[in-house]
Amino acid sequence: MGYRIHHYERVSSTNEVASKLAGRGAPEGTVVVAKAQSKGRGRLGRKWFSPPGGLWMSVVLRPRGKPFEALNITLMAGLCVAETLERLYGLEAVIKWPNDVRVRDKKICGVLSEMRTRGREIDYVVLGVGVNANIGFFPEDLCEVATCIRRELGREVSIKDLMMGLLESLEERYGVLLREGFEPILRDWMRYSDTIGRRVRFRDRGGFVEGEAVGVDLDGSLLVKMDGETRRVFTSDYVYVI
Numbered sequence: 068m069g070y071r072i073h074h075y076e077r078v079s080s081t082n083e084v085a086s087k088l089a090g091r092g093a094p095e096g097t098v099v100v101a102k103a104q105s106k107g108r109g110r111l112g113r114k115w116f117s118p119p120g121g122l123w124m125s126v127v128l129r130p131r132g133k134p135f136e137a138l139n140i141t142l143m144a145g146l147c148v149a150e151t152l153e154r155l156y157g158l159e160a161v162i163k164w165p166n167d168v169r170v171r172d173k174k175i176c177g178v179l180s181e182m183r184t185r186g187r188e189i190d191y192v193v194l195g196v197g198v199n200a201n202i203g204f205f206p207e208d209l210c211e212v213a214t215c216i217r218r219e220l221g222r223e224v225s226i227k228d229l230m231m232g233l234l235e236s237l238e239e240r241y242g243v244l245l246r247e248g249f250e251p252i253l254r255d256w257m258r259y260s261d262t263i264g265r266r267v268r269f270r271d272r273g274g275f276v277e278g279e280a281v282g283v284d285l286d287g288s289l290l291v292k293m294d295g296e297t298r299r300v301f302t303s304d305y306v307y308v309i
């Protein structure tokens with residue numbers, strides 16, 4: 068695909084900047100990376116803590132004429148982060164459906180894909196990835212639940228090397244996704260998943276219900292078995308792995 072990387076010191080959110088560029092016609096492979104974000108965002112209106120020391124990056128993708136969902140791209144990106152952390156640093160990373168990469172049961176990365184459609188076609192997807200690389204401190208509410216590469220390795224890492232390693236992996240996996248579809252991605256994703264086989268809770272008509280995660284469908288949705296039936300659950304269903 069070929070990348071064109073735009074570096075910033077500080078932006079509101081790299082997803083926001085990348086969306087603006089994509090809306091003005093920026094080509095596939097446009098990358099926005101910032102040293103810090105003042106309004107880093109997570110899913111469902113949540114905040115993403117983004118001080119200097121992290122890799123905060125968004126990539127514009129234009130999978131035209133392909134029946135992918137943003138969720139396929141999210142899962143693909145989680146896989147790329149997990150294998151990059153393993154390949155570059157020997158970290159044992161697992162993926163929590165749909166978008167968390169975790170090390171020793173703490174969140175080290177989050178992925179946020181945002182899609183813009185035109186009619187029934189995808190106009191663009193902005194793939195946002197946040198990896199905690201060399202974070203000096205976490206606020207109180209994240210201290211116990213988040214980690215960073217430096218904390219895991221006991222040494223600083225190069226954010227540039229991390230970015231290049233991740234972009235390389237994304238380029239390869241995205242190529243597979245376009246050529247062969249989601250199936251081969253999902254197969255590899257499963258090897259890193261720590262969600263399948265676990266109990267999950269999700270929102271259902273105002274209340275919450277529970278079931279067992281038994282797989283992931285080709286659209287990226289989670290397959291949950293409950294009372295003899297298998298349900299497809301989406302990220303908007305506020306899923307919690309128990």
Ligand code: BT5
Pocket residue numbers: 079080081082083104106107108109110111113114115116117122123124125166167174175176177178179195196197198199209212213214
């Ligand atoms: C995510 O949302 O995990 C998606 C995060 C995506 C961030 C990237 S950074 C580059 C790009 N530009 C953006 O503006 N965003 C993307 P979600 O699954 O909703 O998780 C959000 C929750 O994770 C928060 O409510 C916190 O509990 C926790 N959290 C916030 N900041 C964190 C951090 N730095 N490390 C670990 N956990 C964090």
